[in-house]
Amino acid sequence: MLSIEGLCQGLGDFELELTLEVPTGSCLALVGPSGAGKSSLLRCVAGLSRLDTGRVRCGEDLWSDSESGVFVAPEDRRCGYLFQDYALFPHLSAWRNVAYGLRGPSAERHQKALDLLDRFGLAARAEAKPRTLSGGERQRVALARALAVEPSVLLLDEPLSALDASTRGRATRELGATIEAAGVPTLLVTHDYEEAAILADEIGVIAEGRIVQRGTAGELAARPGSAFVADLVGSVVLSGRAGTPDDAGTPVELDGGATVWTTDQCEPGEVALSVHPWEILIEPPGSLAAGSARNRVAARVASVTRLGSRVRLGLDAGQPLAAEVTPQAVSDLGLAPGNEVLAVWKASATRIVTR
């Protein structure tokens, strides 16, 4: 369990002010625009910055406490910190980067570093210098390096944003598996909501140094507490299994039933799809296909949340889904929690976010 209590840190225009807990084996993502104080939080946890006020503890260990003046040096905290640009040591080869945090006889360190690189499919690149590695390879070396110290907590700063679209899918899957296997509290910060929705068990939306809402991706999409959260959450992420593509697109069998189509191409297998709530039309249950929209999914209204001039519907379609409609539509269709509806959207509004 990683816990941060009453943290308060001046950051120029505003203060970072939060209290949060991340249970062992769970991943909390903090999502917010850049400059919201996300990286500063990771730095406080890692001991790279001192706290103005507050307390950071990891399990039984007290790491920082402004009251009693306790401050454990970063080298004694064993944080697996994945830096935004990976921060690989430029003068050391891949395996020496990984071995940097290891202690013991050099032959043993070498072997352990090679084993870790092998786990990330990089055994052949062990002697390569960072500048000769691709973006995806750098990310995996950095991840192997962070795991080498057998960290008591994982801190991930925008772990995928430095990667180009072609390597993101694989990197996302691997990172997800790594987080799960590490079995420690993981704190991830990102400006990319989809990244958070795919990787994290729970998401905290952070704005100007405060957590404005915390919940699972489905909860946030269905019941955003404010227009800010609704805009940030943006798309809904659905998981499923892609079938064989044809000329018209790729069929995806969603976890929890229903098959939808996307115009994106991908290899058959596990995928995540994203769709924007404002692309989803709500029709009465059982209505017949009348337009060009190809995806028609039966759902139950779980929540109705007014956000200024629009209304966010939380839907349960085997997995959480959200639609955005006008207040007029809510009254015309008599929408209320518990109603059965049909969620309808176009295959071309359905994006594959991992490949």
Next chain:
Amino acid sequence: MLAASLAVAIAFLTIPVAAIFFDAGPSDLVEALGDDTTIDALRLSLVTSAVALGLIILVGTPVAYLLATRRFRGRAIAITLIELPLVLPPAVAGVGLLVALGPQGFLGGIAADAGIELVFQTAGVVVALTFVASPFYIRQAQSAFEALDPSWLEASRTLGASEARTFARIAIPAAVPGLVTGGALAWGRALGEFGATLVFAGSFQGITQTAPLAIVELFGSDLNGALALSAVLIAFAAALLATVKLTSRGRGFGLVVD
């Protein structure tokens, strides 16, 4: 017009250097190098400048790292004070050293009590060279450390390395090209040092007479000797300049970051 001014500038700057090699024949130069005065001067120059460079690197590297990575009160003043010898006339530096460290100087008494004699001694030459050359190294080293990505140093800390280990294992190796450049510049300055050495340590053959001092002394009696020494210094300076050019382009060390 522009091309012409470039040609004039290059000619003006290189012709005196080239003239040294053409004035006397190569055989005359080699013969003149066998002279006691020139051999002593070269040996002394090499030894004193190497010792000075060692001292500068030993103390200057942590100083440069501190200035590059920490923000503290008085940092700007500290940087300015360290740069002072750059703009100080060398003769003035020599007078200052003499007043401070000479027998009557306020630090000279302490040094004398400790059994250290500097004035008119080889050790005094080292002090003068260190004084004038250290800013060249510290400035360059500081900017080399400032150019490091701070997240490398932070990553090192999170991976269990103390601040000292981070300095030794990450900061120095990653900054090596800049440190080599700084070392070469400081060494070049030390080899050419004249005024401060003359005032503080004098010009005694074999004890304090470095190559530049010997050149001036030989000038009246043995022009070929002066030319030969000049030619050696030019060769050394050229080698240092080439080192600077190569390392600043990131060649040869494989340590430079894209």
